[in-house]
Every structure is written in structure tokens, then in C-alpha cells.
Amino acid sequence: MAGLTIACVDGDPEARRETRDALVDGGHDVVSCGTVAEAADLVGTGDIDCVVTEYSLPDGTGLDLTGLIRERSPDTSCVLFTDATPDRIDSARHEDVVVEYLPRDMPDARESLLRLVENVVAQRTQVGYPLPPDEDERLAALAQYDRPGLDAAETFDRLTKLARARFGVDVAFVGVVDAHEERFLACAGEDWETISREDSMCTHTILETDVMVVEDVDADPRFADNERLEELDIEAYAGVPLRTPRGATIGAFCLTHSEPRSFSEAEIADLRRFADEAMEQLELRRRLDESGEESDPTISRSPGTDADGPAEPEPAAGPRDDSGGEEP
Amino acid sequence: MSVQRGGYTFEGLPLADVSPGTNLLVTGPALGGIRTLLLRMLLRGDRREGTLFITADTDGPTTLSDYAAVGGDHDPMRVGVVDCTETGVDAVDHNVHAVGSPNDLTGVGIEFSSLYESLYANGAERVRTGVYTLSPFVVYSSVKPVYRFLHTLTGRIRTADGLGVCAIDPDAVETETLSSLAQAFDGRVALRSENGETAIRVEGLADQPEGWQRVEV
Numbered sequence A: 001m002a003g004l005t006i007a008c009v010d011g012d013p014e015a016r017r018e019t020r021d022a023l024v025d026g027g028h029d030v031v032s033c034g035t036v037a038e039a040a041d042l043v044g045t046g047d048i049d050c051v052v053t054e055y056s057l058p059d060g061t062g063l064d065l066t067g068l069i070r071e072r073s074p075d076t077s078c079v080l081f082t083d084a085t086p087d088r089i090d091s092a093r094h095e096d097v098v099v100e101y102l103p104r105d106m107p108d109a110r111e112s113l114l115r116l117v118e119n120v121v122a123q124r125t126q127v128g129y130p131l132p133p134d135e136d137e138r139l140a141a142l143a144q145y146d147r148p149g150l151d152a153a154e155t156f157d158r159l160t161k162l163a164r165a166r167f168g169v170d171v172a173f174v175g176v177v178d179a180h181e182e183r184f185l186a187c188a189g190e191d192w193e194t195i196s197r198e199d200s201m202c203t204h205t206i207l208e209t210d211v212m213v214v215e216d217v218d219a220d221p222r223f224a225d226n227e228r229l230e231e232l233d234i235e236a237y238a239g240v241p242l243r244t245p246r247g248a249t250i251g252a253f254c255l256t257h258s259e260p261r262s263f264s265e266a267e268i269a270d271l272r273r274f275a276d277e278a279m280e281q282l283e284l285r286r287r288l289d290e291s292g293e294e295s296d297p298t299i300s301r302s303p304g305t306d307a308d309g310p311a312e313p314e315p316a317a318g319p320r321d322d323s324g325g326e327e328p
Numbered sequence B: 001m002s003v004q005r006g007g008y009t010f011e012g013l014p015l016a017d018v019s020p021g022t023n024l025l026v027t028g029p030a031l032g033g034i035r036t037l038l039l040r041m042l043l044r045g046d047r048r049e050g051t052l053f054i055t056a057d058t059d060g061p062t063t064l065s066d067y068a069a070v071g072g073d074h075d076p077m078r079v080g081v082v083d084c085t086e087t088g089v090d091a092v093d094h095n096v097h098a099v100g101s102p103n104d105l106t107g108v109g110i111e112f113s114s115l116y117e118s119l120y121a122n123g124a125e126r127v128r129t130g131v132y133t134l135s136p137f138v139v140y141s142s143v144k145p146v147y148r149f150l151h152t153l154t155g156r157i158r159t160a161d162g163l164g165v166c167a168i169d170p171d172a173v174e175t176e177t178l179s180s181l182a183q184a185f186d187g188r189v190a191l192r193s194e195n196g197e198t199a200i201r202v203e204g205l206a207d208q209p210e211g212w213q214r215v216e217v
Helices: A013-025 A036-044 A062-072 A109-123 A135-145 A153-167 A227-231 A265-291 B034-041 B060-069 B105-121 B135-140 B143-159 B175-184
Strands: A005-009 A029-033 A050-053 A077-082 A100-103 A171-177 A181-188 A194-196 A212-214 A236-243 A249-257 B022-027 B049-055 B079-083 B096-098 B126-132 B163-168 B187-194 B197-203
Touching: A005 A013, A005 A036, A013 A029, A013 A109, A029 A036, A036 A050, A036 A062, A050 A062, A050 A109, A062 A077, A077 A109, A100 A109, A100 B105, A109 B143, A135 A171, A135 A249, A135 A265, A153 A171, A153 A181, A153 A249, A153 A265, A236 A265, A249 A265, B022 B034, B022 B143, B022 B175, B034 B060, B034 B126, B034 B163, B034 B187, B049 B060, B049 B105, B060 B079, B060 B096, B079 B105, B096 B105, B105 B126, B105 B143, B126 B143, B135 B143, B143 B163, B143 B175
Parallel strands: A005 A029, A005 A050, A050 A077, A077 A100, B022 B163, B022 B187, B049 B079, B049 B126, B079 B096, B126 B163
Antiparallel strands: A171 A181, A171 A249, A181 A194, A212 A236, A236 A249, B187 B197
16 A cells, blocks of 8 residues: 555654655655644644654653544544553553554564554554445445536435425435545535544444434433534434445435434335435436436436446336335 | 464364454353353464453453463463453563553553564464453443454454454443444354353354354353
8 A cells, every 4th residue: 555645753853754764665655743733733634644653752742642633633543653662651641542552662663664554544443433344345436426516415405305394303414424524415404514424323324234213312322422413412313324226335314303202114214215315316417427418317317337336237226115104 | 284374273162263364253141151262262273373362351360360271371472461450460470461441442552562563573473362351441431442442453453364352241232332343343253151051153254163053161
């Protein structure tokens, strides 16, 4: 894996240069600095894949820096590459930040550092949420539906407004879950644009084969201590995955409410219909874009290609088996 | 025999060889033999293997003593413990490294990485890692650092062609939590104890015995 952008943080210019050179020799872009404050600013730009830091820094520690990173860019990988042995590292003040650790005095330390950095970024081993087993394929599929000109905002605005009225909830939204955040394609009842993936409930919905319902967020240990959900006033949630014809889950059609509530079987069946409709709209636009047509998206559905796999006869992007539900 | 080219073996257990780099979640009741099962799965296949324990329910010396009771040896160059109990203390002669609390997932991760590297530096060609149990980490920490810790642990084991075996009592955590934690693992070994008979069943791994297999633990 080449082409990462790595921040190298060390107060000792000579040690910093040696580490930097090893990472550059591995084919990566490296930005260097010597303090917690400088490094925190670098990470704030959002362009850093991994931070390699010494533990002792002039204005704090590598764990102080990791704490700031977890607030500003939570998925960014952090590696303590240090002379400090574990008994000299004060982790008690930062017991929930979790970093990789590599002693600088081990044989071939810089070669090991290079492998470690590449592995933690490729495997995303410091994300604070569960990952689907097919995450790379899922993201590749999402890219097929996430192109300029495939804007479905107006359609989704209508759908989510209709859903909000149908279910009597505070918010209805269509969201796509990308590598680090969920982006809302439409959101009736609020003006949410993005939420980090570790705070998003849809991060868990995309692991499901069907609907995920959380009747009381505070009673579910996966979400009970999620401050962001509290800020957004989410106390109940129902979401149905948006699944492409080839089976990749790219997002969800969801409802949230500010008080705990349940959802009837008929409501769940209708929510599935909304999700089916949203996915079909995305699929139609992708196919139109692929064929280069600029006509009315409701009149042409050219079979023969799929977003996340080789061409094959058109599988259904349409309704699920949801007999018994009500029409929205 | 060259175990380094083959899978991890489990003598006396109804488990087929497991590929290097595999992480297993072992589930079962705390008093149903799950601890003994985990200790036996961590028995070194030969002297070139290492074993690393992360303990949160029992301290380091007790873990090593129990390991010896199921046939494990204690070569401190190849076997070590990260002791996460609140009463844990360092015991350098026995390669026991105390963290002080299962809440301190950052400290646990650092001690794990340090010990893992040192076992390799001491000549281990590959390492079996066991966590007994995940429950205290899950119960006493918020979920985000638990996911980070698990991804970090399983990622390093996967990359190093190690073996990871993490035990959890399903009754100690919510079903939804267990389900999402299981995403970090390649397969699951379920243990049940009914009418005085204990059995295990492997899920999610190929080429393993099908259905419940009786086991003496």
C-alpha cells in the first residue's frame, strides 16, 4: 500500500528525520512537526491517514495528541513509535483513545513501523464501530451511485416528507454510509448533512439483513452513551438498509423520533417500501448516467449492467417480499 | 513436522486445524467450562509457538497456574500475561505485566503490543493470544473504545499470522452488543453445558466438524 499521507511527530529533529525518511522510502507522503499543537492542526485538515508520534513531546504526550485526534478526526490511525516503555506511559488519563504501540529500540524498528502503518490504515483497525466483512466491496459499490449528476435530492425530499407524515415521526432521512461518515441525501424534519460513522446508528443498520429498530436509544448499550445522538434528540430509530441489486449495502432509509416508540409490523412493511423506492431511484439514475441518457428518469431502464459487479441480466432493485403492509 | 506452514492445532479438542491469522470468539456460560476450553485452545503446538494471555477476570499468576493445570508450560520467554485485574501487579520473572484496570483499554493495548513484539523478539515464530474474558471490557467501557481495542487486537493477530481466541459469556452482555462485537471475528466456537454434558459447535469456519461435538473440559 503506497500513497498514504502520514504525519510524523517528534520533538527530536534527528529522530523525526529518520522516521520520516523510512516512511518516504516506503512510497508515502509525510508531513513532519514537533509538537502536539502543530500535529493537531495538521489532523484538523482532514487529509492525514495516520499519525506516527513519539510519546514525550515538548507540549504534552502522544496520548494527549491522540485524544485530540479522536475528537477531530476519530477514524485517523495513531501509532506511538517511542523509546518509552509501557510502564513509563501514563495511559490512565486517556484510557479510551486506544493506539498502536511500537518500541523504537526493537530490531529493524523502522521497517516494522512501515508495515504497521500500512496495515492499520488498510485494515482500519482503529475505528470505533463494527465494520461489515465486505467493507471494501461495499465502498466500491457506493462509488457507483455517488457521482456528479446523479443528484436525487428532489425525489428524496418528497419521499422523506411523505414518510415523516406517514409514520408521524420527527425526522425521516435517506443516508449513504461512506468510509468515515454518513451523508444525508435528504432529511425531512431537520437539516442534517453529515454525521461521523462512529456516531451514526446506520453504521449498525448496514450490518443487518433487514430492518434495525431501536425503540429506546437510552436502553440500548450500543447507543446509550452516544452524546451526538442526544444532541440530535434521537430517542427512537428505525432503518432499512439500501441494498443494490448485487447485494451491497450502501446506506439506509430511516426514521427517528425524540421519544421512545415502537413500530408496528405494518409500519415496518411500509418502511421497507420506502427503502425499495429510494434504492430504485438511485439505481435508475446510475443506469441512466451509465448509458449517457438525459431523458426523463422514469421512462428508461436499460438492463445489462450492474453497479457492483460484472454485467448480467437485470436483477430486481424493486420491492421486497413484504405482503401485509399498508400503502404509504 | 513443520507447524509453521500448517494451521494451529488443538490436541484433544474436537476442532480441526485453524488457519494462521484467524480470530475466534468463544461463547458460553462462565461456569460451564469456557475458561478451561480457552486455556486448552492456547496450548502451544510446539516450542516455537508463543502464548499471550489478556486476563480481566483472574490475575496473572492464577492464569499461569491454571494454564499449567491443563498441560501448559511456562517458559517466560514464550509465554506472558497482560493482567488487567484491579489487583494485578507486575511479575517480571513470570512475564506478567499489570495494567491496573480493564477500563484502561489504551494501557491494555500498549501492553499487549509490547508483549506481542517481545515474544517474537525472543524467538517465537507465531503466537496464540487469548482474552479471558471480554465481558469486563465491554461492561466497564463505552462501546467505541471497545471496538477500537478489538479491531487493533484482531488486526495485529491477523497480520502476524497469529491465533486469537476471545471468550465472552453471552449472558453478560446484550444480544445486540454481542452480535456487533462478533463482526470483528472470523468464526465462533459456542460452548454449552447441559445435563452434565459439555459440547462445542464451530460457526463461520470452513472444514470444521459439523454440529455439536462432545468435549471434556
